[in-house]
Amino acid sequence: MNKLSRVAWALLWLLVFSVPWEKSLWVPYVGTVSRLLGMLAIAAGAILALWRGSLRRPNAVLILATPMVAWFSLTYFWSLDPSTTAIRARTFAGLLALLWVIWDQCRGPARQRQLLFAYVLGAVAASSMAFWRYAHHQQTYYLRYAASGFDPNDFGLILALSVPLALYLMVRERGFVRWCSTGAFLVVIPAMFLTASRTALIATFVAFGFAAVTWRAAHPAYKLTSALGLAALVLGTIQFAPAPQRNRLQTLPAALNSGTLHGRTRIWKAGLRVLKLHPILGVGSGAYPEAVEPWLGRPNVPGAQYVAHNTFLSVLVESGAIGFCLFALLAVTLVVFIWAMPFPECALWAVVVAVWAVGVSTLTWEHYKPTWLIMALITTEWARSYWPARQTQ
Helix, strand or coil, rough: HHHHHHHHHHHHHHHHHHHHHHHHHHEEEEEEHHHHHHHHHHHHHHHHHHCCCCCCCCCCHHHHHHHHHHHHHHHHHCCCHHHHHHHHHHHHHHHHHHHHHHHHHCCCCHHHHHHHHHHHEEEEHHHEHHHHHHHHHCCEEECCCCCCCCHHHHHHHHHHHHHHHHHHHHCCCCHHHHHHHHHHHHHHHHHHHHHHHHHHHHHHHHHHHHHHHHCCCCHHHHHHHHHHHHHHHHHHHHEEEEEEEEHCCCCCCHHHCCCCCCEEEEEEEEHHHHHHCCCCCCCCCCHHHHHHHHHCCCCCCCCCCCCCCHHHHHHHHHHHHHHHHHHHHHHHHHHHHHHHHCHHHHHHHHHHHHHHHHHHHHCCCCCCCCHHHHHHHHHHHHHHHHHHHCCCC
16 A cells, blocks of 8 residues: 555656656657656556545535536537547546546645655756757747747746745755755746746746745745846846847837737737637637637648637637636635635745736646646645645655
């Protein structure tokens, strides 16, 4: 029993570690490395639950996520792009299973922080891959860099999410974990600059909000590190980041003032036209590109599609008012969970959600693992805070 539990936990830890760089390593006949690890972790978690003959009682988030995923899957029957909806339904089913596995196994502060540390280490590994590509002039596109397989905007947000987690570990942990979390800033922030993602830049500034709210009671090393990290972010934007990436980041005020957000508003307006035609049931999960094609056509880039570039609009258009209400109710529940946490955990997850919300305002992330990982970790932290006597290490 103990050996099986350790194996299941090791697989789950490796899965979280792989999330920031999952698209950089593909397994033949399976897909990304995190997909393989996810299958193994879910299988091990199911075997563990069967072996001990019990399943942790589901929380409100799990209860709400289940009908939401079911509704997203049901949209297959009226989808404008059934094949994509079928693929998306399988993805959501796997993410729901991941949500359950983390809920079932992550109990107590030790395991909670182990998964946070796994993500931070994964972000460091992913940043190192981006540096390697930069050194070998392997740009993703337009002098922008990311780990192999990633869009720079997605990759930038993945890195931004690691910043408040690293700051939190500096507050709560000691020794090796604290030093590694401190060192993470040396690679994550420079790698974020290589993406030249303006959304990721804003999200990273928001991430340092955790340092602001925990500043007063923090130890001197934490204050120094967070101040230097914020200074590096400011100075990199102004002067020290590589010129091509820096010049793009400095166009942020112009992009905001232009009102087009690099053409995204055009995509959003097309989505709103589609919504008027399918307000209740939506066009089908993953069918946004097919739905807006009559208005936007196809991009000039071979194989590219016009995705929503906004998670909230994507859910609304693809799953209609019914799906969006389920999504919104789930989001409100997560906010209530965060509100019930003690400080600084409440501050941590409030900042993480703020970083996520800033990022997904221009990205389509409802089916991405980091989104569901955040949900899972919020639920486990809420349970640990709200019912500490029921948790085990």
